Amino acid sequence: MRRVLILGAVLLLAALAVSLVEDPAPATSSPTGSPLAPETTQQPTEVNAISDRCKANGPEQMRELIEQLAELCEPAAATVDQAWGTSWAQGSRQRTQLTIAGGVDELAELLKRTDTKGLVETAAVTVGPKNAPADAVFVNGPAFVELSDLGREVVLTHELVHVAARATGDSAAPTWLEEGFADYVAYRYTDLLPRQVAEEALAAPLPEALPATDDFDAAGAEVAVAYGRSWAAVMLLAERLGSDAAVKSFYERTVDAGIGDALRSAGFENENDFVQAWRQEIEELAAA
Template structure:
């Protein structure tokens, strides 16, 4: 016992205990690091880059736990939280097999959120929930689809039932399992901005409103900051314009149906109409026109009346100016 008392006395004198403990820790850590360096690379886990300040982030939207529970039945869930501005945190969810798509979308989410807000305004959640489905069945479950989803659909937005004018809840963007392979990284970024536009505008959008405005506005937002050539954004429209084949009217809603075979042209025409408005009347006028036309179904005469009231030109003059704008863009792209 005397030896034990002597050892305790020696350790307590002059803070020797702290010194010995520190030395022991340093030796242990050095040995551990040395052992890791000796291991082959195939044994070591892959380490993801972490942005300072991102550790411990939690997505702001309260629907995330329920979405994760739904996705759990389709496999392990990977979550990438992203600070999107204004103190909000969005998230990209998926499965390990789609890690490449998840990384692309997570890397774009903050910039896409800012881009949408720059045009539309900040009166929306700004904490997007983005999901990459692993199969058609999971895509259907996440979008509440009741029938077969057309293969042409790369992504979709969904929201819980709500009253127009109120802030929607349960909104999310869902990408199909083949979206990354079909679209590539640039295509994923563009579609993300398009779908986020639908989320941002949903509170003022009534189902049945003219599709050329709803989809054209989302396309305009998606391409607004990309500096892509017009011939790349609207290849079919420009190719036809070069032969003198110009649209006689704004695209009808039926053209946007995937099964009709005209959806690509309809989206291009919708984009061009909104790009023409922004170019000739200004982006605030485009946003205002969206708000005026997104209030429900309208016939041809009602659309022309809103155009006159919002832009100060007749429907006929609007279409003439739009066709001239398309022709000018096709000549520039030649």
């Protein structure tokens, strides 16, 4: 989920988190036992749009946004392909499902929530059964409409990174790495300055520890700081490792062997060593 944040003259988002369903809903596997995408809610007077990489649907009042998102999915998915490869979008997963809600009440219903806490500020949520491919993205239409074209592409790219990681079984990385990597990919070709991407994080006092999962609560006051710091952490890793393939391998190693092993493979003695380098990275980004 992402909280709408004004960065310079561009409306972007600063708090996006993957929403995992702890228990798969009934009928979420095929006759062969392979997981299926979460069901989407059929909405009155539903509008549908399709492109090579996405299927978008939502209410009539969101028609223009629905059609734009289906089209925008093409460059967003291509950006993810460059960073993650193309295995995440093969076969039945070739097209990601985008469901656009007409408001927060509708979004809460799609998410099977009984309240709308934090949803006003939420632009999009990637959902799916835990430990299964997640190929559905729920979009808060009114929040998305307020974004610039660049902001929309950034958010959609960020969400598709989550879809890619989960579709290839890499959904158990630390939250700061999941979110930081998604922002790293989403912002990489925008030409935005560091202070435009992570203004609140770069202005805050230097952190003592990496962001915890609770720091990414969309209703929290410091969520933008958590996302900006996570982006800075992945920027450091990208500089140290030197290639998209190496950053992806680091990500996968955290899932398979743990964060300590992954950090050692990247040349850091331990997490404290990484934190010290990360603090220096934040200082350098703030001065850029």
